[in-house]
Amino acid sequence: MLTDRQLFILQAIVDGYIHSAEPVGSRSLSKQSGMSYSPATLRNEMADLEEMGFLEKPHSSSGRIPSERGYRHYVDHLLLPHQLSSREIHDLRSLFARKVMETEQVVKQSATILSELTSYASIVLGPEIFESKLKQVQIIPLNDRTAVAILVTDTGHVENHTVSLPEALKSSDLEKIANILNDRLRGVPLYQLQNKITTEVAGLLRQHVTNYREALSFTEETLQKSSEEKVYYGGKANLLSQPEFKDVDKVRMIFELLEEDHTMHELLKPEQSGLMIRIGQENANQAFEDCSIISASYSFNGNPVGTISIVGPTRMEYPRVIGLIEHLSRDLSKVLTNLYTDLY
């Protein structure tokens, strides 16, 4: 495998390229502080590293840049843990400073702050409310045709939508329906609500409400979960400052993809918990072939419910981004869990 010296040189080249965006040549590398080898020696080692697939040359007489494999090795074996600056820590903390907060706000802000700190683009998913349990249902008639249905979960999430009100249902019926739902469905995970309508609710409705048919379909509408996937973006414009994205056509593909919330959700949804790093082609997506994506999930009560991610060029400041993302995902998990978990 690789000698220590080769590892050292690989690391120096990746670091150098990450910061300069220019291919690294033997001469400039040799002049770098801490590098005690002559250009010729370095050239030999660099040729070997290239042969093994860790480096490549944009053209035959240029310096070396890391290949994807080079980055991968760097990320897996050479990464120095990054110490967050106090500025960074302070900025992350500020997210949770407010007393009154909406989870949605916090998550949205996370995206913004993350992109500001990294100067890459950030994508934050979630939190998923799939598994959270119904706490309360409210049906509030606004006028004779329209009502608002509100579902509150144990995670403090409030889901609401406007439903049309069948003429046949009187307001006393609405109250009965709401009572039945609260009675029978409290504690039921949202994804089971539709099931429970037939198994538990339908019978009761038939018994207690005159217009059974309207009541049932109204109930179904009321409990309909918004299938909306929550995807928040921050700092997409940052990508335009990166030298690798000077070409509009390349960047257009990326931006188009970044507007497809559904695709992005599929790409980033929290599967395994922990950190995930995808470099270049590993993204299995044409548009991201020059990008790396680093993501981490955050969790509520130990279950991953969302992810925070950074998209940047493959030439990304991996150590710093990883440090930030890990820190923030821990904080997010902690705050969510603290806020919404029963202590007893």
Add this chain to the structure above:
Amino acid sequence: MLTDRQLFILQAIVDGYIHSAEPVGSRSLSKQSGMSYSPATLRNEMADLEEMGFLEKPHSSSGRIPSERGYRHYVDHLLLPHQLSSREIHDLRSLFARKVMETEQVVKQSATILSELTSYASIVLGPEIFESKLKQVQIIPLNDRTAVAILVTDTGHVENHTVSLPEALKSSDLEKIANILNDRLRGVPLYQLQNKITTEVAGLLRQHVTNYREALSFTEETLQKSSEEKVYYGGKANLLSQPEFKDVDKVRMIFELLEEDHTMHELLKPEQSGLMIRIGQENANQAFEDCSIISASYSFNGNPVGTISIVGPTRMEYPRVIGLIEHLSRDLSKVLTNLYTDLY
């Protein structure tokens, strides 16, 4: 002023440039169908139009392009009303097809559809809930430290946030507080809520709740309006297909501005109702100097509560965009008003 012939030529040049993005020369203009003048004649007229400031030349021996004044004149006096295609009408209608809907969803989708139909970028400002009136307050404790406060308005908007629960307040206190608020504040416009706390609510709290101090500050938190401005974007990536935005630096400024929700809100908030067209420098913003913005407000019960806008290059398909925007803003206003207005 301008002769009929000059108007006709100006119109032909603007139309031509809008569709080709290339400066229009006398020769090609003369060959255009319906144009019965020789290149030389056109050159004379074009020189006159340039002297009057309606046209300009990118360089001394190129064809003409419209100046901002030229576009302005085109928009104000030459615009042919555009007939929407049935495809366009169908797409717009699909927005309102669902039975269960959230206003927020509809508004968000408007942005997407608008940008797809125009292939420019769209910005939609959400319905302001400033003036809408409180319908109901709910306080739902989640655990011993946290509660969810829910405000429902007569426009079907549901505002919610997580508030921390002072230990001193028992759940019976919460109920009392909720009752007082519902009793006293129903029908009060949201922007007056904070006022009413001191004038109406504080006294009652002192009478009925033991821990007056905590109760009061808790109430204030409960009624805090989220100062969030709702700004939705669609199809920003479309801008990258426009030939005038091939230069990344130019486009970066635009994208950065488009990420500042607050600035965009200031720029586009519904002041006068009706259509607004801002061409190039009229936007009074460096980043938008090569853009035009067309916006129209939509209203609820006759009050403008939001706007829908299109951002594109100054070389924009004004007739089509105006047609689409006017149509959609009318539809939006109609639907909102129908859904949430009492008939009696």
Add this chain to the structure above:
DNA sequence: TTTAGCACTCGGATATCCGGAGTGCTAACA
């Protein structure tokens, strides 16, 4: 007043040149 003719302009595409940073290879050296 309109048009044809003509000399002129300028941008953009293409070709050519040149310097510099970098490489690989060979041979000398520790």
Add this chain to the structure above:
DNA sequence: TGTTAGCACTCCGGATATCCGAGTGCTAAA
């Protein structure tokens, strides 16, 4: 045997020159 100096070679990128074509303004004729 591993390291280093030397050298010829490569290739990119910027600068310069050239050419072509679309378009213009002006003048003079219709």
